[in-house]
Amino acid sequence: MASATRDEWPLALPLAALFIVCFVAPxxxxxxxxxxxDAQARAFSVAQYAKFFGDTFNLSxxxxxxxxxxxxxxxxxxxxxxxxxxxSRAPARWQSVLVFVVVLPILTSVVVRTxxxxxxxxxEGVLNHALRALHVIDQPVPLLFTETGVIAxxxxxxxxxxxxxxxxxLSRIDRNxxxxxxxxxAGAWRTFFRITLPLSTPGLVAGCILVFSACATAFVxxxxxxxxxxxxxxxxxxxxxxxxNNWPFAAAISVVxxxxxxxxxxxxxxxxxxxxxxxxxx
Amino acid sequence: MGSHVSRRQLLxxxxxxxxxxxxxxxxxxxxxxxxxxxxxxxxxxxxxLLAPYFRKRTGASVTQSxxxxxxxxxxxxAAKGGRPPFDVAILDExxxxxxxxxxxxxxxxxxxxxxxxxxxxxxxxKWGPKISLQxxxxxxxxxxxxxxxxxxxxxxNPAYKGRVGLTALNSQLGMAFLAELNxxxxxxxxxxxxxxxxxxxxxxxxxxxxxxxxxYATLWQQEQVxxxxxxxxxxxxxxxxxxxxxxxxxxxxxxxxxxxxxxVKNAVEPDLAVQYIDSHLAADMQSEMEKPPYDIxxxxxxxxxxxxxxxTVAKTPADLAKIRGFDWTKINPQRTALIERFxxxxxx
Numbered sequence: 001m002a003s004a005t006r007d008e009w010p011l012a013l014p015l016a017a018l019f020i021v022c023f024v025a026p027x028x029x030x031x032x033x034x035x036x037x038d039a040q041a042r043a044f045s046v047a048q049y050a051k052f053f054g055d056t057f058n059l060s061x062x063x064x065x066x067x068x069x070x071x072x073x074x075x076x077x078x079x080x081x082x083x084x085x086x087x088s089r090a091p092a093r094w095q096s097v098l099v100f101v102v103v104l105p106i107l108t109s110v111v112v113r114t115x116x117x118x119x120x121x122x123x124e125g126v127l128n129h130a131l132r133a134l135h136v137i138d139q140p141v142p143l144l145f146t147e148t149g150v151i152a153x154x155x156x157x158x159x160x161x162x163x164x165x166x167x168x169x170l171s172r173i174d175r176n177x178x179x180x181x182x183x184x185x186a187g188a189w190r191t192f193f194r195i196t197l198p199l200s201t202p203g204l205v206a207g208c209i210l211v212f213s214a215c216a217t218a219f220v221x222x223x224x225x226x227x228x229x230x231x232x233x234x235x236x237x238x239x240x241x242x243x244x245n246n247w248p249f250a251a252a253i254s255v256v257x258x259x260x261x262x263x264x265x266x267x268x269x270x271x272x273x274x275x276x277x278x279x280x281x282x
Numbered sequence: 283m284g285s286h287v288s289r290r291q292l293l294x295x296x297x298x299x300x301x302x303x304x305x306x307x308x309x310x311x312x313x314x315x316x317x318x319x320x321x322x323x324x325x326x327x328x329x330x331l332l333a334p335y336f337r338k339r340t341g342a343s344v345t346q347s348x349x350x351x352x353x354x355x356x357x358x359x360a361a362k363g364g365r366p367p368f369d370v371a372i373l374d375e376x377x378x379x380x381x382x383x384x385x386x387x388x389x390x391x392x393x394x395x396x397x398x399x400x401x402x403x404x405x406x407x408k409w410g411p412k413i414s415l416q417x418x419x420x421x422x423x424x425x426x427x428x429x430x431x432x433x434x435x436x437x438x439n440p441a442y443k444g445r446v447g448l449t450a451l452n453s454q455l456g457m458a459f460l461a462e463l464n465x466x467x468x469x470x471x472x473x474x475x476x477x478x479x480x481x482x483x484x485x486x487x488x489x490x491x492x493x494x495x496x497x498y499a500t501l502w503q504q505e506q507v508x509x510x511x512x513x514x515x516x517x518x519x520x521x522x523x524x525x526x527x528x529x530x531x532x533x534x535x536x537x538x539x540x541x542x543x544x545x546v547k548n549a550v551e552p553d554l555a556v557q558y559i560d561s562h563l564a565a566d567m568q569s570e571m572e573k574p575p576y577d578i579x580x581x582x583x584x585x586x587x588x589x590x591x592x593x594t595v596a597k598t599p600a601d602l603a604k605i606r607g608f609d610w611t612k613i614n615p616q617r618t619a620l621i622e623r624f625x626x627x628x629x630x
Contacts, residue, residue, distance in 0.1 A: 057626055115500065122504035123489075142444070144506060145490050228450040228491040229630045235493060239625060242356045243452040244618040 027258075034251035048252035058236075058253070062260060065232040068147065069216035070264075072154040076162040076211045077204070079155065084166035084203075085196075088173075102163045110157060114224045117153045118144060121225070145227040153225045154215045161214055162207035169203030170196070205272030209265050216261050233257045313342040315554045317370040318354050320541075321496045323515040324372065327576040336561045342554050350495065351377040352452050358386040358546060369549035370558055374416070374454040375539040376610035376617075382409050387544040394556050397563035397582070402599060405581040410544035413562050414571075415579045417538040417595055417605055418458055421512030423505060425526045431509060433533045434466060437484055444489040447507030448628075451621045453495050454539065459511040460624070461608050462537045471612040474620060481627055491628050502527050515577055518590055522575025529594060536595065538605040540581075 037045040052058045087098045105113060120126045121143040128140040143149040173196065181191040197204075219234035226232065231239075233253065241250035315336075319325045325348045333344040349357070351373045358381070361367055373381060381387045390410045392398045398411055405412035420431050426445070431437070437446050449456040464470075464477030490507055492498035499516065501507045503525050514536075517529040543559040545552060561567055568580040577590045579602065587596060596602040613620075 057629075118497075118500055118504060118506075122506050124505040142489075144504075223493040224497050226493075227497075228448075228493040228625070229488075229628045231625060231629050239450070239452065239621060242353050243450070243621050245352075245356060245359070246618060 030251045030254055033248055034255050036248045038248065048249050049256070051249065052252055052256055061231050061233060061236050062256065064230075065216055065234075065257070066260060066264060068150065068154075068222075068232060069212050072151045072158070072215040073162075073208050073212045075151055075155040076159055077208065080159055080162035080207065081166060081204075083159075084163045084170055087163070087167045088170035099164075099167065102160050102167075105157060106160050110218075110220050111224075113157055114153065114221050117149075117156075117225060121149050121153075144225060145229065147226070147230060150222060150226045150230065153221050154218055157218070157221055158211045158214045161210040165203040165206040165210065166200060167203075169200045169206075173199045201272055205268055209268050212264060212268065213261055216257075216264075313340075313551060313554060314345055315342055315370070315551050315558055316345045316347060316368040317555075317558060318368045318372050319346050319348055320350065320372055321348050321494070322499060323513075323519040323576050323578065326519065327571050327578060331570050331576075332558075332562055332567065335564075335567055336558050339561055340554060340557050342551075344558070350453055355380055355384070355386065359384060362386070364548075365550060366546045366548055369546050369551055369555040371410075371544040371546050372413075372541065373410075373544060374541055375607070376454065376457070376614055378407070378409055378542060378544070379611055379614055381544065386547055388547050388549075388552075390545060390559070391556055394553075395560040395563065397560050397565070400565060400582050400584055401563060402581060402583050404603070405540065407540075407542060410542045411559065411563055412540040412542045412581050413578075414541050414581060415538050415602060415605065416454070416541050417514045417536040417579075418455060418462070418511055419514065419529055419531045419536055421502070421510055421517045421527050421529055423502070423508040423526050424528050426505070426508040430528065430530050431532070432530070434463060434511070437487060437509060437511075440487075442487050442509055444487065445508040446484065446487040446489060447498065447501055447510035448488055448491045449495060449498050450491060450493050451617075451624045453498075455495065455498075455511065455513055456624075457613075457617070457620070458537055458539060458608070460620070461613060462534070462606075465608075466534050471609050472616070474616070474623075478623060478627060481624070485628065488628075514595055518577040519575050531594060536605050537607070539607055539610075 034048055035044050035046065037043055037047045083098075083102065087095060087102065090098055118125075122128070123140045123142070123144070125144070127143060128137075131137045132140070143152075177195050177199070178191055181195050186194065217234055219238065222230070222232045223235050223238075226235075228235070237250050237253050237257070240246045240253060317328070319328045325346055328344075329346060333346075337343060347368050351371075354368075354371050354373065355377055357367050358371065362385075371381065371387060387409060389408055390398075392406070392408075395411070398406060401411055420434065420436070422431055424430075427442075436442075448459070451457050451460065460474070460477050460481070461471070463480050464474050467476035467480045469476035490501055492501055495516075499520060502520055503523075505526070512527075512529065514529055517527050520527050543562055545555050545559065549555050563582060565582045565584040568578075568582045568585045571578040572580050572585065572588055572591065574589065579591055579595065580587070583599075587598065587602075596605070
């Protein structure tokens with residue numbers, strides 16, 4: 001990609017200003033707050049961080065949050081890739097219909113969607129009733145307030161974030177490459193793994209980054225479907241800030257969480273670059 | 283399409299609407315008051331009864347901000363020194379001490395509130411009038427549980443494995459239940475070990491711990507839980523919506539706390555805020571709120587107890603006075619530690 005010319009950079013100024021005012025500045029406040037020993041913010045100290053890392057309870061919450069987001073991302077990828085592929089190969093008229101269907105979930109509020117899932121996953125919910133009617137089970141299986149339930153809902157709620165970038169890259173791939181591969185004797189799977197997959201890496205990585213960060217921080221879905229017994233970082237931060245009124249600690253947890261999510265995103269980006277280089281080399 | 287709007291016209295109209303909304307005089311014609319309210323019975327009663335009453339009285343409209351007392355304290359603390367996010371706070375007994383200590387609320391200007399003197403003296407708090415008493419007992423689903431529970435010990439019945447519900451301690455319901463469980467099991471306001479021992483015994487039966495009260499109501503609607511500690515008012519409101527839920531007073535009696543309205547410090551519309559609070563104290567307003575589906579216990583001495591309240595909670599004001607409370611000034615300092623401990627105990 002050609003780098004931005006000298007005359008174009010001012011176009012980024014409004015966004016940069018917004019970013020500085022609405023993200024960088026508050027983050028600095030958060031960082032400063034986290035470096036205080038007590039709520040009155042009198043003396044600088046790293047006590048909050050020592051408290052966080054000195055307690056396996058906090059570490060287990062951090063780990064389970066990242067692991068939850070990874071699992072939800074994989075589920076999204078598993079279901080989202082085929083959908084994106086079908087969308088990219090569909091005739092133009094169908095494409096817009098399919099994309100609309102994919103985007104549909106974003107058109108309702110996440111709170112509404114999540115409450116709808118409570119109705120679906122509940123003990124007396126749609127799913128349990130259907131499974132019982134089909135004699136698959138005779139006792140309702142617990143889905144609400146389980147991690148399986150949270151993953152299923154996260155995957156559905158965040159699916160468009162995976163499908164849209166994938167769809168964009170997949171539809172840009174030159175179809176002649178696939179034909180050429182077939183003409184040279186490669187099977188469908190070989191073509192997929194040697195041609196399609198490497199070329200779609202940028203979209204795949206973009207989708208994974210979006211879904212991962214959205215799932216890790218999905219406060220509404222995590223708390224409504226997971227309840228208070230499955231504690232993930234957003235609920236932990238909320239409880240410390242609002243329930244316990246312990247702002248310095250809540251700030252420290254937030255900083256740790258932000259950095260942890262950024263590390264995963266950085267790692268995904270690295271994978272993306274390797275994949276892209278691989279794709280370019282072919 | 284016949285109508286033809288150019289892009290320029292559309293932009294002009296949009297900019298005009300934006301400007302109009304920003305002009306102070308455009309909004310002055312109909313003033314608006316931002317008030318905090320609790321989820322459940324409270325926001326419904328305030329929206330359906332109090333807001334129209336207040337509008338008739340002042341011509342001003344009401345914007346509700348639905349949140350728990352703990353959330354209000356956190357938000358007011360964050361906005362301290364600046365413009366508060368709402369002008370009227372609704373607090374439960376424990377948070378009143380915090381709010382007063384942290385300088386988040388003003389003393390209530392009783393002289394400007396004609397209905398204040400009609401409250402029973404115990405409810406005439408200098409930090410803000412008590413608007414009701416909230417009581418908790420046991421809620422249960424009569425379709426699933428044929429013999430009504432008698433005591434909190436019934437929650438431990440192995441037959442209810444996975445059927446018991448709880449809420450996190452950020453709600454007063456959660457905190458008051460824990461305090462009552464503690465008292466029954468021999469604890470004191472400074473020693474909560476018995477409560478946590480009882481909680482550990484109860485956990486195998488617990489099917490859900492709702493992270494917030496809104497989700498708690500959904501659990502009953504979806505029949506996800508069959509038996510749980512619950513507020514009298516919330517049960518009444520859910521019942522009126524056709525949800526199968528009944529309220530019983532456990533053999534250890536009811537536990538309650540007062541709920542009050544407060545004028546927030548540096549309020550944007552302090553006069554309207556006082557009028558709003560005063561409207562809540564009016565005898566005719568409290569009689570309306572006492573009717574189903576809200577069944578809100580009145581604090582105005584001119585409003586006789588009636589309806590479901592007299593059947594379940596109290597026949598006379600003297601009965602109300604006998605409802606057990608807790609010394610929140612002793613419990614409050616441990617709140618952070620209790621929440622922390624509770625979260626560790628319940629974590630899966």
